[in-house]
Amino acid sequence: MSGFFVSFEGIEGAGKSTVLKEVARELRKRGYQVIETFEPGDTPVGKALRQTLLAPEHSKMHYVTEVFLYFADRAEHVQKVILPALEAEKVVLTDRYSDSTFSYQGYGRGLGLEMLETLNQIATNGLMPDLTILLDLDVKEGLRRNKKLQKNDRFELETLEFHEKVRRGFLELAEKNPKRFRIIDASMPLNDVIQEALNHIVTALEENNG
Numbered sequence: 566m567s568g569f570f571v572s573f574e575g576i577e578g579a580g581k582s583t584v585l586k587e588v589a590r591e592l593r594k595r596g597y598q599v600i601e602t603f604e605p606g607d608t609p610v611g612k613a614l615r616q617t618l619l620a621p622e623h624s625k626m627h628y629v630t631e632v633f634l635y636f637a638d639r640a641e642h643v644q645k646v647i648l649p650a651l652e653a654e655k656v657v658l659t660d661r662y663s664d665s666t667f668s669y670q671g672y673g674r675g676l677g678l679e680m681l682e683t684l685n686q687i688a689t690n691g692l693m694p695d696l697t698i699l700l701d702l703d704v705k706e707g708l709r710r711n712k713k714l715q716k717n718d719r720f721e722l723e724t725l726e727f728h729e730k731v732r733r734g735f736l737e738l739a740e741k742n743p744k745r746f747r748i749i750d751a752s753m754p755l756n757d758v759i760q761e762a763l764n765h766i767v768t769a770l771e772e773n774n775g
């Protein structure tokens with residue numbers, strides 16, 4: 566399999582979807598074949614799971630139920646979208662992947678990381694990103710950006726403390742996996758964030774192509 570797999574991670578409002586779209590455009594200009602995708606919800610089954618996962622009326626969903634729905638979405642995503650694209654030698658850019666589960670359900674909800682790693686291994690068949698771009702941002706700033714967009718899902722109802730735990734989780738994961746992670750200060754002007762993400766990805770692609 567000779568495609569290249571990049572995940573974008575971070576708290577909500579960090580700029581993942583905006584930056585990913587611009588990076589994809591720049592990579593295409595440089596001749597790369599790029600697939601843009603996201604979790605949860607980028608397959609027909611995933612779309613139904615996303616509605617269930619994010620509906621505010623499900624705010625009392627049990628944490629274990631929640632994590633199995635994220636893994637179900639990921640299994641479908643890996644099999645139907647990511648693996649076929651990597652087999653076709655494409656660059657896959659995903660807005661969220663396994664590190665979101667480790668941070669939100671592991672650090673945020675307090676579920677054991679060891680158990681999550683085992684389940685994630687089954688859901689992904691062991692597929693981890695070649696590179697992870699972590700957009701790190703102050704939680705209040707992320708929520709402020711999203712408030713402007715009037716997003717109204719289940720995670721908007723979470724406390725500041727929950728989102729702080731998630732941010733710390735991402736940073737700890739980055740510290741544990743320095744080869745895979747690149748941390749970017751997402752409070753910089755948008756164009757600077759895009760440029761830094763692009764530089765990291767192009768460097769990694771060039772190294773990968775030898």
Ligand code: Z5A
Pocket residue numbers: 575576577578579580581582583584604605635661662663665666667669670710711714718720721751752753754755756758
């Ligand atoms: N979740 C989970 O718990 N476990 C899992 O395993 C997975 C996910 C996979 C999915 O929500 C939720 O599922 C997510 C985690 C959970 N919930 N939370 N929190 P989603 O897909 O609807 O939303 P999201 O992934 O959190 O994305 P987001 O909230 O849309 O944020 P974003 O993509 O990082 O940000 P954005 O939309 O690109 O930017 C937000 C605004 O900020 C926008 O107006 C931009 O123009 C602006 N922006 C971006 N960058 C900048 C800079 N640098 N300066 C100024 N303004 C900026």
